[in-house]
Amino acid sequence: MKSVCFSSVKGGTGKSSICILTANYAASAGYRVLVVDLDLQNSATSYYLDSPDEADQHNIATALHSEHLIENIIPSNYPGIDLLASSLDLVKLRAISERTLKCILDSTPLPHDLIFIDTPPTYDNLVLNAIHAADLILSPVAFSQFDFKGALFFQSQLRRETDKLPSWRLLFNFYRPARSENPDSLRNQYESLFRDAFSDTIAPVTIPDTTLIRRSIDTGEPITASTAKAPLHSAIASLAAYCGADRFSGRF
Ligand SMILES: Nc1ncnc2c1ncn2[C@@H]1O[C@H](COP(=O)(O)OP(=O)(O)O)[C@@H](O)[C@H]1O
Numbered sequence: 001m002k003s004v005c006f007s008s009v010k011g012g013t014g015k016s017s018i019c020i021l022t023a024n025y026a027a028s029a030g031y032r033v034l035v036v037d038l039d040l041q042n043s044a045t046s047y048y049l050d051s052p053d054e055a056d057q058h059n060i061a062t063a064l065h066s067e068h069l070i071e072n073i074i075p076s077n078y079p080g081i082d083l084l085a086s087s088l089d090l091v092k093l094r095a096i097s098e099r100t101l102k103c104i105l106d107s108t109p110l111p112h113d114l115i116f117i118d119t120p121p122t123y124d125n126l127v128l129n130a131i132h133a134a135d136l137i138l139s140p141v142a143f144s145q146f147d148f149k150g151a152l153f154f155q156s157q158l159r160r161e162t163d164k165l166p167s168w169r170l171l172f173n174f175y176r177p178a179r180s181e182n183p184d185s186l187r188n189q190y191e192s193l194f195r196d197a198f199s200d201t202i203a204p205v206t207i208p209d210t211t212l213i214r215r216s217i218d219t220g221e222p223i224t225a226s227t228a229k230a231p232l233h234s235a236i237a238s239l240a241a242y243c244g245a246d247r248f249s250g251r252f
């Protein structure tokens with residue numbers, strides 16, 4: 001079982017979208033997947049449940065509070081994906097010990113091959129629960145000053161407060177290939193800035209800038225290997241393989 005968390009101090013970087021699409025890819029390729037939604041904004045939970053009431057009694061807050069995982073996992077509406085849903089009760093757990101999730105995952109045999117954890121755009125004890133529980137920590141970034149500063153902050157926190165720096169990778173999201181080799185173009189300057197500062201910690205996959213991400217999440221439009229969708233399909237396939245799901249899926 002491998003666990004991957006999506007985390008960045010900045011909002012809107014694509015954490016929830018990429019978490020959902022990678023989980024869907026892995027599940028449609030035949031892996032058993034658990035999605036953990038640690039974000040109060042509950043993007044993943046509302047995506048995976050037809051009715052939010054389904055998570056009233058069983059969710060990630062009750063799991064962390066009771067330290068019982070299995071009975072708080074519920075099936076999602078996506079075949080092959082189970083869910084530890086978000087809950088407003090997460091606000092009561094902000095002072096929780098940083099390693100609670102890791103401890104309960106380590107002591108609970110689960111049938112899942114992969115765990116994908118979505119997190120809020122903060123750096124608090126709940127996010128640290130995701131970080132400590134993860135074998136791979138992915139921080140999606142766009143080419144902007146805020147994203148760059150956020151990544152530097154995240155790196156220094158991981159270095160100072162955890163032993164998880166070797167598990168951390170930046171993931172270029174909203175990626176557009178360079179239109180010219182001109183080093184003075186803003187886009188090329190940002191790519192060089194990130195590559196110079198973070199070299200080995202940049203994941204070997206980029207996620208293209210495409211409205212298909214939003215259409216897929218909001219309307220359920222499938223992502224296939226057809227010509228128009230191939231760039232996103234192959235990016236998510238590569239990311240899933242990087243996360244440990246290397247079986248192929250043609251549609252998710
Ligand atoms: N690669 C991308 N190309 C275009 N839009 C994207 C991409 N990734 C994310 N988005 C859009 O950006 C917005 C924020 O994404 P979201 O996954 O909610 O970010 P976060 O969870 O980090 O706050 C959403 O509207 C989503 O559809």
Ligand SMILES: [Mg+2]
Binds near residue numbers: 016017039041043119
């Ligand atoms: Mg989100």
